[in-house]
Amino acid sequence: MLKIGPYEVESRLLLGTGKFENLDLQAAAVEASGTEILTFALRRVNLERPEPDALAHVDRSKHRLLPNTAGAKTAEEAVRLARLARASKLSDMVKVEVIGDDETLLPDPVGTLEATRQLVDEGFIVLPYTSDDPVLAQRLEEAGAHAVMPGASPIGSGQGILNPLHLKLIICRAKVPVIVDAGIGSPADAAAAMELGADGVLLNTAVSGAKDPVGMARAMNWAVKAGHLAYQSGRVPKKETASASSPTAGLLD
Ligand SMILES: CC(=O)[C@@H](O)[C@H](O)COP(=O)(O)O
Numbered sequence: 263m264l265k266i267g268p269y270e271v272e273s274r275l276l277l278g279t280g281k282f283e284n285l286d287l288q289a290a291a292v293e294a295s296g297t298e299i300l301t302f303a304l305r306r307v308n309l310e311r312p313e314p315d316a317l318a319h320v321d322r323s324k325h326r327l328l329p330n331t332a333g334a335k336t337a338e339e340a341v342r343l344a345r346l347a348r349a350s351k352l353s354d355m356v357k358v359e360v361i362g363d364d365e366t367l368l369p370d371p372v373g374t375l376e377a378t379r380q381l382v383d384e385g386f387i388v389l390p391y392t393s394d395d396p397v398l399a400q401r402l403e404e405a406g407a408h409a410v411m412p413g414a415s416p417i418g419s420g421q422g423i424l425n426p427l428h429l430k431l432i433i434c435r436a437k438v439p440v441i442v443d444a445g446i447g448s449p450a451d452a453a454a455a456m457e458l459g460a461d462g463v464l465l466n467t468a469v470s471g472a473k474d475p476v477g478m479a480r481a482m483n484w485a486v487k488a489g490h491l492a493y494q495s496g497r498v499p500k501k502e503t504a505s506a507s508s509p510t511a512g513l514l515d
Contacts, residue, residue, distance in 0.1 A: 264462050266439055267387035267408040269326060269355065271298040274456070275486040276328065276441060278302070278466025279317060282475065289319035291469055295479035300325045301357055301464065303332040304343045328389065330357035337376035344381050355387040357411065357464075367417045371398050375405060382406030391443055394424070396431040399440075409438050411464060414455060415445030418467045422451035426458060433459040449478075449485030456489025457497070 263270045277297040282288035292300065302316050317327075329347040334340035337360060344356040358377045362370025374390050375398070381388045387408045392398055394412040402410050412432050415421035422445065423429060433440045439461035446452050446465040455463050463486050472478035 264439060266389065267355070269387065271326065273298045273483070273486075274462040274490055275452075275483055276301060276443075276462055276464035277469065277479070278464065279320070280466055281470040283470075285319040287475055288470075289321075291475040291479040292320050292325070293479075294476045294483065295469065296483040298325055299328050301328040301330050301466075304329045304347055304352075305333045326355070327353045328355055328357050329353050330359050330391070331377070332359045332361075334360050334377075335362075335370070335373070336360065337373040337380065340373070340377040341380050341384075344377075344386055345384075348386065354385070355389065355408075356381060358388055358390040369393055369413075371395070374398075375401055378402050378407050379405045389441070394428040394432065396428055396435065399432040400435060403436060403438050407438060409441055409461070410436060411441045411443035413444040414442050414451065417444040419445050420447030420468060420471075421445050422447050423454055423458075426454070429455070429460070430458050449481045452482050453485040453489035453492070456486055457492050459493050462486070 263272060264274050273296050275295055275297045276299040277292060277295050279288055279300050279302045329352050331340040331343045334343060340358050340360050348354050358374060360370045360373035360377055361367055369391055374392055378388050378390045382405060389409045389411055390402050390407050391411045392402060399410045399412060412429060414423045441462040441464050442455035442460045443464040446463060446468050452463045469475050469479045
């Protein structure tokens, strides 16, 4: 089980709901992914209505919502969006996204930390999207984040894991769940994140932008499970020399 604050889910795949060609395709991909946590940009939702239009076709009884503050450029904006989401009864769990650079969409570390502190103080379950900086991830955890979400590579880039060493450091040091977020391009990337020991993976573009989003959602579902099982099973150490797979020592003549 993946436990984030008070919430427990079985699936370790978190799915973004943006950029699907239509809402039927989005709902079918969500179903195939097996995800239990769906993220969506608060800016895309009419907060005066209890049901977010962007998720109109998704069976809400099966999914927990993780609104995100995409589009916020300051801590204040992110906090305001999160408060609106809670006031609209969407969720008390929020993915903090404070973007610091329009070209790379990399997070603003100072704003992310400030927003995390403030929202934790206000009783939210806070999942900040962060760069793959191990020091910042630690500061976010100290600020009370319920999970940290380091990017594998820039949002929407599909480049996969650019710095496995940093991700591994974050994973080894964290006492809260680490969910690798953004830049996952293929099931191999998702499995690699899980094999590093991540607690979960959040992705969007790799599924919504695939030729067959439903097939890709299913593949991601399997990849996350396979990667997690592989991590738990313990891979063989890498060696520089060969060793025969069928040793002859000890056999009778
Ligand atoms: C939907 C969401 O939260 C994105 O901002 C997230 O970071 C996913 O990134 P990819 O689209 O690269 O998977």
